[in-house]
Amino acid sequence: MVLVLVDHENGEIDEASLQTVTYGRELATAAGEPLEALVVGDAGVAGELGAHGVATVHVAVHDAFTSFAPVAAARAASEVASRTGASVVLAAGSPRGNEVMAHLGALTDLPVAADCVTVTPGSPTQVVRARWGGSLIEEANLHGSPALVTLVPHTVAAEPGGSGAGEVAKFTPELADADLLVVAKQAEAADESSGVSLADAKVVVSGGRGVGSAEGFAPLEELAELLGGTIGCSRVVTGNGWRPHTEQVGQTGTKIAPDLYIACGISGATQHIAGCRNSKTMIVINTDPEAAIMGYADYAIIGDVGKVLPAIIEETRKAKAG
Amino acid sequence: MDVLVCIKRVPLSGGKFTITEDGLDIESAKLGFTISPHEEVAVEEAVRIAEKEGGSVTVLTLGPPDAEEQIREQMAIGADRGILIETDGQEWDPQGTASAIADAINADETDFDLIIMGNESADASGYQVGIRVAHKLGRPIATGVKGITIADGKATFERPVKTGRELYEMPLPAVVTVLDGLNIPRYPSVPGRIRAKKKPIERLNPERPQPKLEKTRLEVPAMKAKQAQVLGNGPDAAPAVVEIFKQIGVI
Numbered sequence: 310m311v312l313v314l315v316d317h318e319n320g321e322i323d324e325a326s327l328q329t330v331t332y333g334r335e336l337a338t339a340a341g342e343p344l345e346a347l348v349v350g351d352a353g354v355a356g357e358l359g360a361h362g363v364a365t366v367h368v369a370v371h372d373a374f375t376s377f378a379p380v381a382a383a384r385a386a387s388e389v390a391s392r393t394g395a396s397v398v399l400a401a402g403s404p405r406g407n408e409v410m411a412h413l414g415a416l417t418d419l420p421v422a423a424d425c426v427t428v429t430p431g432s433p434t435q436v437v438r439a440r441w442g443g444s445l446i447e448e449a450n451l452h453g454s455p456a457l458v459t460l461v462p463h464t465v466a467a468e469p470g471g472s473g474a475g476e477v478a479k480f481t482p483e484l485a486d487a488d489l490l491v492v493a494k495q496a497e498a499a500d501e502s503s504g505v506s507l508a509d510a511k512v513v514v515s516g517g518r519g520v521g522s523a524e525g526f527a528p529l530e531e532l533a534e535l536l537g538g539t540i541g542c543s544r545v546v547t548g549n550g551w552r553p554h555t556e557q558v559g560q561t562g563t564k565i566a567p568d569l570y571i572a573c574g575i576s577g578a579t580q581h582i583a584g585c586r587n588s589k590t591m592i593v594i595n596t597d598p599e600a601a602i603m604g605y606a607d608y609a610i611i612g613d614v615g616k617v618l619p620a621i622i623e624e625t626r627k628a629k630a631g
Numbered sequence: 632m633d634v635l636v637c638i639k640r641v642p643l644s645g646g647k648f649t650i651t652e653d654g655l656d657i658e659s660a661k662l663g664f665t666i667s668p669h670e671e672v673a674v675e676e677a678v679r680i681a682e683k684e685g686g687s688v689t690v691l692t693l694g695p696p697d698a699e700e701q702i703r704e705q706m707a708i709g710a711d712r713g714i715l716i717e718t719d720g721q722e723w724d725p726q727g728t729a730s731a732i733a734d735a736i737n738a739d740e741t742d743f744d745l746i747i748m749g750n751e752s753a754d755a756s757g758y759q760v761g762i763r764v765a766h767k768l769g770r771p772i773a774t775g776v777k778g779i780t781i782a783d784g785k786a787t788f789e790r791p792v793k794t795g796r797e798l799y800e801m802p803l804p805a806v807v808t809v810l811d812g813l814n815i816p817r818y819p820s821v822p823g824r825i826r827a828k829k830k831p832i833e834r835l836n837p838e839r840p841q842p843k844l845e846k847t848r849l850e851v852p853a854m855k856a857k858q859a860q861v862l863g864n865g866p867d868a869a870p871a872v873v874e875i876f877k878q879i880g881v882i
Contacts, residue, residue: 452842611863628877
């Protein structure tokens with residue numbers, strides 16, 4: 310049996326979890342086994358999971374499950390996995406999915422393979438997983454049963470299908486006091502005053518060391534505004550305190566996939582590329598024609614950001630004025 | 632407050648990685664080494680806590696003998712002592728790593744009030760060593776944290792989520808894994824570097840357990856081989872850039 314840990318927020322299923330259910334359905338079908346799911350908290354999502362091929366939806370009910378409680382969630386998962394004899398347990402490779410799965414691995418002393426793109430169940434289970442934020446791919450053997458695996462978001466698209474009944478099986482997991490030490494106490498709404506968010510922006514004008522200073526970002530801001538976009542930056546820039554970390558693009562910043570990424574004075578370290586490699590079009594402005602980022606870009610202008618950008622701004626204004 | 636920070640020596644790549652002939656490692660003979668940005672902010676935070684509350688900062692790593700370099704660098708920004716769990720250069724899987732770290736912590740004469748790690752390592756990115764260590768020590772853990780407040784024997788950890796932020800409050804001793812952006816790490820000073828040379832490092836040599844997550848091959852993912860088309864040099868290239876803007880429909 311394939312068990313998928315499904316995350317939700319106020320009854321809305323997390324998109325990466327639905328993708329994981331879709332992947333789990335493929336594994337279950339190939340093995341001729343049922344697909345089951347665990348939902349923590351009575352979220353009323355069984356119908357939707359049934360439409361995605363889930364035969365049984367285990368619903369963990371407990372007073373503690375009004376807010377996110379990762380250890381308790383893992384305890385519930387451990388109980389279901391053991392009771393049902395699951396051969397594979399999947400979760401989304403999201404912050405919460407990876408967290409709950411790691412707790413499950415610790416509680417059961419089983420290995421966990423995080424951020425996988427392929428899972429081939431067996432003894433051992435074979436996985437293909439992302440390293441270095443996707444800059445490298447690893448093939449690995451996972452020696453443990455059930456196989457505990459998280460999937461990189463967007464490995465497959467979420468699609469309804471299968472013949473699951475979505476039958477609800479409610480249960481109250483046995484929790485120890487220590488399982489309830491870690492509970493999200495308070496959630497605050499995001500500050501939405503800052504306009505276009507980096508993660509969703511269609512155009513990102515991004516600056517690196519070559520911008521030279523905090524003041525050097527003025528023309529980047531001007532161009533971003535002209536193009537309806539927002540500002541990004543490299544780690545050197547946040548490290549120097551020129552821009553806030555919320556604008557950092559990269560493996561330890563925000564991973565983005567805009568229609569247009571304009572990289573100004575960015576050399577293209579692995580850490581940065583991991584965050585912007587999925588940009589649809591990348592234009593680079595750099596004094597060094599040999600910079601690593603040239604290998605990821607579509608177009609390049611060789612020159613100093615401070616001289617090239619004002620000219621681009623002027624031409625853009627002219628073009629927009631028609 | 633006695634704080635322990637775990638770090639990991641990883642190769643520093645300016646561009647693309649190349650893989651060794653046996654397909655198991657990154658060709659690192661010509662590369663420098665560093666630690667993850669998550670771990671740089673972890674050490675900075677530990678030093679700030681010790682400066683404010685008093686106490687000590689210990690840096691622990693599991694890695695080859697050369698990982699002394701990474702411990703000394705963090706000593707230069709203020710860590711007091713180091714623990715180096717020596718390997719022969721082979722990678723340890725997350726379970727083996729967590730066991731060795733927990734054993735070293737249990738054996739140490741300092742009772743650490745707070746253990747800080749990166750949310751995931753830069754290279755293997757397994758998202759689990761901190762959580763496994765916390766379970767082995769029987770301590771609570773918050774992950775993905777970008778704000779730490781210590782008061783009255785309790786810690787409050789702030790975690791950014793899609794809908795805003797979550798707060799996790801827990802008694803000390805505790806474990807926390809942190810994210811880049813928690814603070815801006817300081818640069819080491821020259822006197823800091825000199826002091827770092829004399830600080831003590833304890834070396835441990837446990838045996839590497841058989842990995843249960845066993846790496847069998849590494850590869851560089853197939854990417855469409857790109858080479859940027861040069862539109863021109865300097866400001867003269869501006870009209871060509873605006874043509875591209877028009878083509879892709881951003882103006």
